Amino acid sequence: MLADLLFAMLSAEEIPPPTFEQARASCFASRALTRERVAGCTQILDAATLDERTRARALFRRAGAYYALRNHRAAVADYSSALALDPAMSEARLNRAISYRALRQFDLAIADYDALIATNPREARLYNNRGNAHRDAGHTDLALADFTEATRLNPLSPQAFFNRGALYMQLGRDREALAEFDHALALDPQYAQARSARSQLQPR
Known part of the structure; x- marks a missing residue:
């Protein structure tokens, strides 16, 4: 052996x-x-x-x-x-x-999105993604503006409506959040995150 x-x-x-x-x-x-x-x-x-x-x-x-x-x-x-x-x-x-x-290097992420948007100003996902970075950095107004622009550029994007709803929810604006989650679910009835977030809310 x-x-x-x-x-x-x-x-x-x-x-x-x-x-x-x-x-x-x-x-x-x-x-x-x-x-x-x-x-x-x-x-x-x-x-x-x-x-x-x-x-x-x-x-x-x-x-x-x-x-x-x-x-x-x-x-x-x-x-x-x-x-x-x-x-x-x-x-x-x-x-x-x-x-x-x-x-969690949000300023660097935002700088990259700024550069991308400068050359692709009609790309909705860039505003949506930059909105997430602004929200994480605590730039609430800028995040809301980006999510709104994303919904304008692509009104068929459930993610942008969900993200705006999540921000409203964070701010305690529950009725507006519900409307956003409902809109996201109308676009994508299988959107589990939107359904879960909606179930946590009661209108104020």
């Missing part, structure tokens, strides 16, 4: 690292597991042969994996590096703003 164990230990084989193409596939394949994506992207980023566009995309992909793993600081670092290579990569700026909010 001992001899067999020693033989197994002495005869163990090393597993070769993935090839560059295998690492590239792990980085860019949509179905790659998050840790596999981090490893694959890291391997190809260590190569000196990547052009700037591919390097920016690899950083973006790794950042998304870091976010999924709740490593928001690493996600911010990679999104920032991607933006340094490609300042027009709006999805990297959007996702960095989301990561900043997860880190």
